[in-house]
Amino acid sequence: MADRDLAHAENAPGGFFVDTTCIDCDTCRQVAPATFIAVDGHSAVGAQPVDEAGRQAAARAVVCCPTNSIGSDQAALVRAASAEFPLPIVDDIAYCGFTAASSFGASSYFIHHADGNWLIDAPRWTPQLVQAIERAGGLCGIFLTHRDDVADAARYAQRFGARRVIHARDADAMPGAEQVITGEDEVALAADLVAIPTPGHTAGHCVALHRGTHLFSGDHLWWSRRLGALNASREVCWHSWTEQTAS
Ligand code: SF4
Known part of the structure; x- marks a missing residue:
């Protein structure tokens, strides 16, 4: 408090x-x-x-x-x-709120999916949010864009029996992940949900594309309010700026 x-x-x-x-x-x-x-x-x-x-x-x-x-x-x-979270943003996508200090306040998202719901990155463990996710039908998967944003993914995965997905090059940050992506090819996670490796910010960074219209960009790209445009930053690139700009 x-x-x-x-x-x-x-x-x-x-x-x-x-x-x-x-x-x-x-x-x-x-x-x-x-x-x-x-x-x-x-x-x-x-x-x-x-x-x-x-x-x-x-x-x-x-x-x-x-x-x-x-x-x-x-x-x-x-x-x-x-009680509002996950807070609807657009269509079947909601913002989880309840950010975690361990992920430096990183945003995480809830996708209400016909074949089972997904988290994109993880929020902090919060009973109200757990109950809201339960009312929404639980979780089948947790896609982790990169090592920095795992937060309390393990607890959510255990609570809902969800599979955690992360790239091999960041997988040491999520021990026990049920699915580890390798290489740089796209991987289908579910209908209309695709993981795309985008190394650079971290070695195993990936983004997720939902329905071909909504990109969960992790720390690969973000909206800059100052610039009024998409942006990325060499100062917060932990692995390779060359790889980040190339991917
Ligand atoms: S910047 Fe982050 S840590 Fe600081 S008050 Fe705002 S939400 Fe909290």
């Missing part, structure tokens, strides 16, 4: 605040960009939400924060927000 005594001085006065345990993962700034801003290596409340939609978005950020670094005076809204 965030501690008001540790709140950053840059927070705008009001109910929401960020404390000094923030790891600057950017999640809150993605989830509630009207409220949270980046300040010198951490987040802060740039402007308190002024309407219900803004307060709901900020409450979702509280739920999503991997380090419980966001405090608020909106307990009921935060409880309601925690």
Whole structure:
């Protein structure tokens, strides 16, 4: 739980605040960009939400924060927000929220699939999310884009009997994975769900293409709010920038 005594001085006065345990993962700034801003290596409340939609978005950020670094005076809204996840994004795809500190707040997604549901990367283990996934029909697979984003995949796999899929070159990060991809050819995971090796960010990085329209790009590419375009970064390329740009 965030501690008001540790709140950053840059927070705008009001109910929401960020404390000094923030790891600057950017999640809150993605989830509630009207409220949270980046300040010198951490987040802060740039402007308190002024309407219900803004307060709901900020409450979702509280739920999503991997380090419980966001405090608020909106307990009921935060409880309601925690029940929203997986949060529908488009068609059969939802955002899991509940990010993990071990994956530095990485996003994970739930695909409601006719042949069995999938996680793309894993969230932190959270009873509310487990129950929501159970109500949605459980999981048959967990596709891990790369070594950094496994979070609590093992617990979710065990709970739902789901098979974990990861590339061999990152597989040491997910001991016991039920399916290990090798080489650089595409691999069909399920109907309309394909794993595509994209080495570079890590040696075993892969992306997943769903229905030929939605690409789960892991850390191979991401949307830059600053540039208003897809971007990648040499600074956070852990394996080979040459391979990343080639793939
Ligand atoms: S989600 Fe939490 S850890 Fe991440 S930037 Fe926001 S306050 Fe910091």
